[in-house]
Amino acid sequence: MNIVVRINFSSKLKKSSSEIGYYSYTNRYLPFKKNSSMKQSIIFFITCLFVIGCASTNKIYNDITTFQLKKISAKEIHKIENNQNGIEKVSNVTIRQGYFPELDIYEFSQPKIYNRKIGNINTAVSYYFTEKDSVVRVISYAWNEQDDNYSIQGIFDTNKKLFTDFFKNNGDVKRTDEPTYWQDAITWENKKILVFQFILGNDKGAYRTRTIIKYK
DSSP, X not given: OOOEEEEXXXXXXXXXXXXXXXXXXXXXXXXXXXXXXXXXXXXXXXXXXXXXXXXXXXXXXXXXXXXXXXXXXXXXXXXXXXXXXXXXXOOOOOOOTTTOGGGGXXXXXXXXXXXXXXXXXXXXXXXXXXXXXXXXEEEEEEEESOTTOOOHHHHHHHHHHHHHHHHTSOOEEEEEXXXXXXXXXXXXXXXXXXXXXXXXXXXXEEEEEEEEXXXX
């Protein structure tokens, strides 16, 4: 027959008098009553991890620029670009529906375009938002031949690695060879965004690359 001893741990080990444990001489432990403050601490810790994890996926960045992953409204553009030291420029451009034919259902306002500069790298960022609700549907990040001859291929490869790591796959890769140019294109996709990246070149080398993010 087992002899069970009732042990009160609250007098020295805990401040709460509700901390009661039971030990038997057969070395079996019965569960202790959990401390409510410990429960709250664990819940708070898990909540913090969740919030931090969500915040960290709003944007990703590398040495080239910062990419917006969360869908935004037009009123948020200025704050984002102010943090990136972007300079707005006026240009009469339209979105190329050929990339995303499903966008034909929308009426777009004139896009907001900014120039960013990090070191010697110039990045043109274009925000395309719908006229009815001012929701940004597409953001394009563009690099043409750099004034300092910074490698367009290097920019493409750096961005490729960033999104490959983010999506944890190599994406859908396509190669196009034409008499006057060649193009490499990669598409990544999840439930919230589609990322389309391409690079154009000719027999002299690469001269243009784009990373385009479409929000679902």
